[in-house]
Amino acid sequence: MSAASRILVTRPGEGGERLAQALSEAGFVPVHPGLMHLQPLAVDEVARGAVLDFDLYDVVIVTSPFAAECLVDWLDRYWPQLPQGPRFYALGVATAAMLHQGLGIKANVPDPHRGTTSETLLAMRSLARLDGQRVLVVGGVGGRQTLAQTLEARGARATKLALYRRVYTAPDETAAGWLANGDFTAMTVTSGELLEHLVIWCGQAALNKPLIVSSQRLATLADTMGFASLHVAQGATPEALVTAVQEVGDT
Template structure:
C-alpha cells in the first residue's frame, strides 16, 4: 500500500466500512486501525422506564446508526405496535435509514448541506421551541451531552438513554507504527472521545499530517492536542469525508 494514498479510517463499525468503501472507490487506500468497537449494554444496564414510556415523549432523537440498531431491538420487545405520538429525529441519513428499515419510522434529518452534527440538528426549525415538551436522546454512554443540554435550554425536559458503550483498545503493532511515524497521507476522525484516545500514540510526524474531522468542535479539540493540519468536512457522511480528503490531496 502506498503511503501517499493511505488514509487512516478511525470510525468503527458499519460507518467505518462505508467510509472505507467510499475512499477505495475514489482511488485511495483506506486502512482501519482497530481502536474502538461498539458494545450493546447488557439488559440490566439499560434504563427501562424511557423505553416503556416512549409514547409519553414528544421528541425522540437518535444519534447514530448503532444507537438506532439498539433502539430497534429494544422497542421490538416492548412495542408490538409503535405509538404515534413521538416525533423522531436522526442525526444523519444512515441513522434514519436504520430506523425506517427496522421500525418503519420516518425520522426527520438535518439539512444535508449543514452536515450531520448536533449543531445541524439543532438548527431545524421544529426544534427551536420546545417549552413543556419531553425529549429523549438515544445514544451511547457519555455521548452528546451538549445536545441534551441545548434541548433543555429550549424548554424541553430532556432524558438521555444510553444503549451501548464505546470500548477502546490499543492499536496493533502495524497501526501503532503508522501513528508513531506518520506513515499515512491523512487521517479521518468523527468522535472527540476517539480523538482523545488515539492521540496517545501519535508522534510529531502524525500530528503534522492532515487530519480530517467532521465538525468545527472536533477541530477546536484537535488544535488543543497539537494537530497542525486541520481540515473540517461538511459533516460525518462518507461523501463529505471523501470530498475533504480529495481537497487535501489537491492542495
C-alpha cells in the same frame, strides 16, 4: 503499500466500513485500524423506564446508526406496536435509514448539505421551541451532552437513553507504527472521545499530517492536542469526508 496512498479510517463498525468503501471507490487506499468497537449494553445496564414510557415522549432524537439499531431491538422487545406519539429525528441519513428499515418510520433529518452535526440538528426550525415537551435522546454512554443541555435551554424536559458503550483498544503493531511515524497521507476522525484515545499513539510526524474531522468542535479539540494540519468536513457522512480528503490531496 506506500504511505503516500494510505488514508487512516478511525470510525468503528459499519460506518467505518462505508467510509472505507467510499474512499476506495474514489481512488484512495483506506486502512481501518481497530481502535474502538461498539458494544450494546446489557439488559440491567439500560434505563428501561425510558423504554417503557416511550409513548409519553413528544420527540425522540437518535444520534447514530448503531443507536438506531439498538433502539429497534429494545422497542421490538417492549412495544409490539410502535407508539404513534413521538416525532423522530435522526442525526444523519444513515441513522434515518436504519430507523425506517427497523420501525417503518420516516425520521426528520437535518439538511445533509449543511453537515451532520448536533449543531445542524439543533438549527432545525421544528426544534427551536420545545416548551414543556418531553424529549428522549438515544445514543451511547457519554457523548453529546451539549445536545440535551441545549434542548433543555429551549424548554424541553430532556432524557438521555444510553443503549451502547464505546470500547477502546490499543492499535496493533502495524497501526501503532503508522501513528508513531506518520506513515499515512491523512486521517479521518468523527468522535472527540476517539480522538483523545488515538492521540496517545501519535508521534510528531502524525500530528503534522492532515487530520480530517467532521465538525468545528472536533477541530478545536484537535488543535489543543497539537494537530497542526486541520481540515473540517461538511459533516460526518462518507461523502463529506471523502470530499475533504480529496481537497487535501489537491492542495
